[in-house]
Amino acid sequence: MQLFGQILVNGILLGGLYGLMGLGMGLVWGVLKIVNLAHGALIMLGGYALYYLYTKAGIDPFLGLPLAMVAMFVLGYVLQTALLNLIVRSAQLNTLLLTFGLDVVFVYMAQLLFSADFRTINPPYAGKNVTISGVVVPYAQFGAFLVALVLAGLLFLVLDKTRTGRAIRATAQNLIAARLYGVNPKRIYAITFGTGAALAGAAGGLYGIVSQITPYIGVTLTAKSFVIAILGGLDKPLGVIGGGLVLGIAEAMAALYLDPTYTDIISFGLLVLVLVARPAQLLGRA
Amino acid sequence: MTEPLFEVRGLTKRFRGLTAVSNVTFRVAAREIVGLIGPNGAGKTTIISLISGTLVPTAGDIVFEGRHIERLPAYRRARLGIGRTFQVMKPFPGLSVLENVTVGALFGTGGGERNRTRAEERAREWLKFTGLERRMDQRADALGGPDRKRLEFAKALAMNPKLLLLDEVMAGLTHVEVDEVVELIKKIREKGVTILVIEHVMKAIRRLADRLLVLHHGQQIAEGRTDEVLRDPRVVEAYLGKRRQ
Amino acid sequence: MNRYRWLALPIAAAALAVVPWFTSDTIVQYGINALLVATLAQAWNIIGGFSGYPSFGNSVFYGLGTYGTAIAMAQLHWSFGSGLVFGAVLGVACALLFGIPILRLRGPYFAIATLGLAAVMSAITATVEIAGKNIGLILPLFRGDTLFYELSLILLVAATGTVAWIARSRFGAGLVAIREDEDAAQVMGINTTTYKVAALTVAALFSALAGGIHAYWITFIDPASAFDPSLNVRMVIMTLFGGPGTVLGPVLGALILSAVSEVLASQATGVASLFYGIVIVAAVLLMPKGLLDLVQGFRDSGWRYFVDNVRRYRI
Known part of the structure; x- marks a missing residue:
């Protein structure tokens, strides 16, 4: 029972992070109608950004996180303005292929610049933990979980309360109508993609604290982010966090009750299950 | 009745x-x-x-x-x-007008005309019938409104519904x-x-x-x-x- | 000139066939790789180029062909021919089994499902006893680069012939209609499910055969190399670069890009892959219909061809 509690806690802590990954994917998908196959690569880049902020500049990872997010926002903004805005109206096949190409570029750029070695962001408090009624809660993991929740809440508030947030939601609903109300779609798209990249970057940074990063972590994270975004519902930040929790707990359980090498297979099984269960009809979207 | x-x-x-x-x-x-x-x-x-x-x-x-x-x-x-047209027209945008209509002739009622050359001939007749003949080699997404409607017609008609x-x-x-x-x-x-x-x-x-x-x-x-x-x-x-x- | 165009293909094939007798071993070895990857590109072209379903998981069929052949030869001591057939059966079976559920998915759903499959396949194989778990398998050694070269060439010619048939057939017209608008295709009488599954199955067949030939040539396989996801990158980019949905585009794209990447790969690891990524991005933006269309378009409108492509879909 205590073991079960521990696994549940592990799953929840991991799930919060997964939720954060799904948020960026879902936001971009919902507003731009682009499924960003480079999302996992952006997560990976965020991880390296935070890693170098910590190792080279000595900034505490949790304090460096906003900096990494700003850098990723700028990268996302530029990508959207320079490349993606050119093909948002084209067939979905083209946006898939373009983001796939970007993914390849980022992965191998990272391999050249950062090498293929495993990296972990290792602040002094990593490995320290508190035990609550027999369940171990590592500080770093818990901190990452909290940050994920805070960011999801912030995103919710920004989309709901601010002018730009409302413009983003209006654009997601109806681009032409939003234009009539004076929304500049190019800018809104760039801000949205930038925000998606910043969220991916944050997720990557936190991932680097609780796990390991290599240039190749992106592909599976892209697939997972996609599934989480579907599970949670695209335009509901808190729902997406819920989707992340589902996947996190499922993986933690799989790792316990089956051989740990099966976790990837389980999450892939879940992926196909979610996809084939006709998400479009579940969520009422095309 | x-x-x-x-x-x-x-x-x-x-x-x-x-x-x-x-x-x-x-x-x-x-x-x-x-x-x-x-x-x-x-x-x-x-x-x-x-x-x-x-x-x-x-x-x-x-x-x-x-x-x-x-x-x-x-x-x-x-x-x-049973053939239909769509209110929001659904041409095959990247194909030529002729190719669009040929798809209708190749499939459609009874499985259509299986030979591609003969299907193309049939498509030409429907293009003549709908007055689209001179647009035959244009890409479907380059057509203007009324011609798009004609294409939508021609595609459905070529199915021989x-x-x-x-x-x-x-x-x-x-x-x-x-x-x-x-x-x-x-x-x-x-x-x-x-x-x-x-x-x-x-x-x-x-x-x-x-x-x-x-x-x-x-x-x-x-x-x-x-x-x-x-x-x-x-x-x-x-x-x-x-x-x- | 058009009357004699069909002659170009057999002449090109014959020219390629005599290469091993006039060049060095290195060139022949490079040629085997290039021909096999061109076959993979051509196979991808059927599902990705004609039907418009961006499969990022065709490496799975290649890997299954590799493993099927290896298991048959190394574990069951079958002949190479039976091994190839066994590998092809595995690849086709996977396409049928996996294709029927996932081809009901469209666009991004399909893409992600294939991406996921490609990502886990090596992990799955590493748990299978007869596949040598994560250590891999060693096949009987057979030295004969020329034979492998000719086999690869035959396979590429067969794949290209198949695509040439598809491009002119009713089947191909159905696939293209699915690519352009699946709903419209369906109400015009096209059995879209059967067509898509058939396209994926044919793609799987050629990919698996390429894997089988490669396995016997290279004699050692393990999960990481057999199910290398970067193979998907190459298939996609070569087809895209050459011209998706055309007969010769993927072959041309594969042969050109293989040569370029061979040069780049000698510089540093990863440079070639980075180059591929850049080519994908540039191709989607500047020449979405590939090299063949570019040549035609550039002749007609010069530099405006690129400008027009960039402007067409921008917001």
Whole structure:
């Protein structure tokens, strides 16, 4: 029972992070109608950004996180303005292929610049933990979980309360109508993609604290982010966090009750299950 | 009325609580032109999608040439001889006009013409018939509005359908163009095709339809000969009344 | 000139066939790789180029062909021919089994499902006893680069012939209609499910055969190399670069890009892959219909061809 509690806690802590990954994917998908196959690569880049902020500049990872997010926002903004805005109206096949190409570029750029070695962001408090009624809660993991929740809440508030947030939601609903109300779609798209990249970057940074990063972590994270975004519902930040929790707990359980090498297979099984269960009809979207 | 070409009984479609089409029943005889009218959101396009197989009905029967088709996939219905156009036109954008229409000739009723050269010849004839011949080699997405409608027609006709479902093919056309399309539809009927047509342009529907079926909020509120239906006070109130003000 | 165009293909094939007798071993070895990857590109072209379903998981079929052949030869001591058939059966079976559920998915759903499959396949194989778990398998050694070269060439010619048939057939017209608008294709009488599954199955067949030939040539295989996801990158980019949905585009794209990447790969690892990524991005933006269309378009409108492509879909 205590073991079960521990696994549940592990799953929840991991799930919060997964939720954060799904948020960026879902936001971009919902507003731009682009499924960003480079999302996992952006997560990976965020991880390296935070890693170098910590190792080279000595900034505490949790304090460096906003900096990494700003850098990723700028990268996302530029990508959207320079490349993606050119093909948002084209067939979905083209946006898939373009983001796939970007993914390849980022992965191998990272391999050249950062090498293929495993990296972990290792602040002094990593490995320290508190035990609550027999369940171990590592500080770093818990901190990452909290940050994920805070960011999801912030995103919710920004989309709901601010002018730009409302413009983003209006654009997601109806681009032409939003234009009539004076929304500049190019800018809104760039801000949205930038925000998606910043969220991916944050997720990557936190991932680097609780796990390991290599240039190749992106592909599976892209697939997972996609599934989480579907599970949670695209335009509901808190729902997406819920989707992340589902996947996190499922993986933690799989790792316990089956051989740990099966976790990837389980999450892939879940992926196909979610996809084939006709998400479009579940969520009422095309 | 002679033996109907097809018949719809108690047709109902619900989308998560919203009833788009409720208990609609009607028959269409061979070579008839039946108009489907009603205000926006009355469920007209839903009915066409249910008949063509793009949507699956919640309840009810669709009988085509004596055969239940309500559970058949869309492509099987097309092979039985049901062709449709889309309100939001669906050309194959990257293909030439000729290639677009050739797809119709290659598939469609009875599986179509399997030989590609002969299918192309047939497509050319339909392009001539719809007046698109000179646009044959253009890409479909380069066509202007009226030509796109003609293409939508030609694609459906090349399938050699027995029943043609036309979804607002005249919206956005000028008076002259509407007249052209009316003549085109009459010509199609002369070839022995039965036609179910959704239309907002009243002038056209008056000249075209033998009978009308009026929908309002998914309910069938009137059915009968065109001139009689258009005098029906319920129809005037539900639909035409608003327009005359 | 058009009358003699069909002659170009057999002449090119014959020219390629005599290469081993006039060049060095290194060139022949490079040639085997290039021909096999061109076959993979051509196979991808059927599902990705004609039907418009961006499969990022065709490496799975290649890997299954590799493993099927290896298991048959190394574990069951079958002949190479039976091994190839066994590998092909595995690849085709996977396409049927996996294709029927996932081809019901469209656009991104399909893409992600294939991406996921490619990502886990090596992990799955590493748990299978007869596949040598994560250590891999060693096949009987057979030295004969020329034979492997000719086999690869025959396979590429067969794949290209198949695509040439598809491009002119009713089947191909159906696939293209699905690519352009699947709903419209369906109401015009095209059995879209059967068509898509058939396309994926044919793609799987050629990919698996390529894997089988490669396995016997290279004699050692393990999960990481057999199910290398970067193979998907190459298939996609070569097809895209050459011309998706055309007969010769993927072959041309594969042969050109293989040569370029061979040069780049000698510089540093990863440079070639980075180059591929850049080519994908540039191709989607500047020449979405590939090299063949570019040549034609550039002749017609010069530099405006690129400008027009960039402007067409921008917001």
